[in-house]
Amino acid sequence: MAYVAIRGGADAIKGSARLMDALRAMGQSAPLELDQIERQMPLLHSKVLSEGSLYHPRLASLALKQSLGDSLEAAFFLRAYRSTKPRLGETAPHDTRTMRVVRRVSAAFKDIPGGQMLGATPDYLHRLFRFDLMDEGPETFDQITRDWFGNRPNGETPLTFPKVLDTLRAEGLLAPLADSDEAPFDITREPLIFPVPRSAQLATMARGETGGLLALAYSNMRGYGDVHPTVGELRVGYVPVMVPHPVTGKPMEAGEVLVTECEIVAMFEKTDDGAPVFTLGYGACFGHNEVKAIAMAVLDRAISVAKDKGRIANPSEDPEFVLLHVDGIESMGFCTHYKMPHYVTFQSDMDRLRAARGKAEEAADAPR
Amino acid sequence: MSVLDLPRLWRPETHQALFRRILDVAARPGQIADLSDLLDDRAAALAALATFCDNTQMLADLTGALSDTDLAFLDVRTAPVDQAGFILARGAEAPRFAPRLGTLDAPEGGATIVVMLDSLTDGTPLTLTGPGIAAQAGLSPSGLAPAWLDARARWCADFPMGVDLVLADQTRLAVLPRTTKIKGA
């Protein structure tokens, strides 16, 4: 089954492009500014940053504007844009303990070193409409910012915090953590041929489509699986990007990247010396996207569980099933190609159907 | 003009022109590419490396001729001669190394050796036959130790594995792909 090459339709295609622009421009509203998208729709913007797998906030805003708000298309724009740029290399591995946290919570512990800070979250708010948002003007924004920044206390609050799970490690409740020497698998250059190393799994999920990851993780949570997670730590913040100074070779800060990271703790598992420990799952992605990070961590745990048991009991535990179906560009692209002309294929299907019906009728009409 | 001017040899449009000329003479062994209009007094051997190398490749410089700045501009990783995809060597010195030859299912892994010579036309005539050559072609390299042709014959004995040679004098290049048969010298 294949889509076919066609000619013609150039006028219709041009007309369609013009129509998209015209629909945007008609009416009374002013053109969207890129800053508005980034600042007032930051969570949608974050989704595109991580699914596009390119941390370029300005282009992510442009992608959303140009795609008329289609986040799958917007991510596609960023992915495609990457192919026009030279690859300068890789950074050294960043430790997320350097993250300048804007949100840090734990479901496992009430008190954690450094404390829990909600940051900006709707988690504890009712899902009730605020109809006053319909009538905001620039003066509203001025008032809001004045109110927020008034009465600022002087403090020395740190922005970086230790990992919650390090406390569990110190108590021996978690296996000690050793950094692996293995070079990361580059999913942008090598195809996934299973079994793949953990770095390939993490990278694939880090740019995976949120809905796809969520659905698979949810299947495990609901019972098609065994992971009963507690969020040990969920943190959102800005990780400083360090690269060598071209002259001195010492690390210099080239910028910062907004990252969401989730560590989940799940069930017991005996280690070699017989003492029970918790097992862990990990998820991290560009941008502020908590559902995605938690889903990634649950899937990480699901895949690890199956690997340890040597038995895959559910789709969410099968790395091939998970990793090959979560990429938004691949899945959206294949789904959408069904709209492309498949005339020849379908014509041959119709011919076969008619021939089969003809034979059936002949058989029915044949004298007994 | 707020970005820096690059020396001509390191400009992308120069690399495109170099690539086309090198590809043409690689497809027609025996033909010589004159690079003098592109070099601005740099060596043709360096121009070949500038065309081939980037940060995904590995180079072994057996001549010591590459400066730190040249290596920075080549943006290539250095590697031991038996692991490098590209080797820079002097034709006057007999080769005493074992280059990568590739494997049966990845023969392209064989090294490309850029050999620096005195001249492509003033020396002992060689007769070339094989793919890309109508009947026969000739090259007369000077400054190429005879041991090079013996070594090449050994390295390329198990076709498709083998090496490809890029012969360079100060301003010109010729290519001897592993498919070319050489008589003479």
Next chain:
Amino acid sequence: MRPDRESWASALASADAAKVAALADRIRDRATVTPLAPPREGLMLMQARDSVAGAAFHLGEIPMARVHLRLTAPEGGAEGGAALMSDDLALVTRLAILDAALCADLPEAPEIEALMAQGMAVRAEVHARRALALDRTRVDFQLLSEDDA
């Protein structure tokens, strides 16, 4: 006290862009500037380390521009360099020029330091706003059962 050289570029990148450009261009006009590596902007893979199994993996790609040059002015010269998460090669070239000029203690050094101070104040304000947000959303949940005790 001049801050560490490795923090100059990020400080200047937060200062007034027009002033940074004007200062760098003024220095460049009276000096010779030669590249010591190809000045390029492109993408880098950002590696992170997973804090649960210690594996290094790619979070995704980031823009990066890197410049390494030599600056020679009548009063002296130095190598300069800068790298920034940006596709603006002109900006990073200017940062590299200022890096070299400050390292060589050219007469423009006080102006460069003034711009750096301005940039650091901007960064300090970003830090302060983040700290304010954390302070105002710090939780101290109590379990309901503790109240009943």
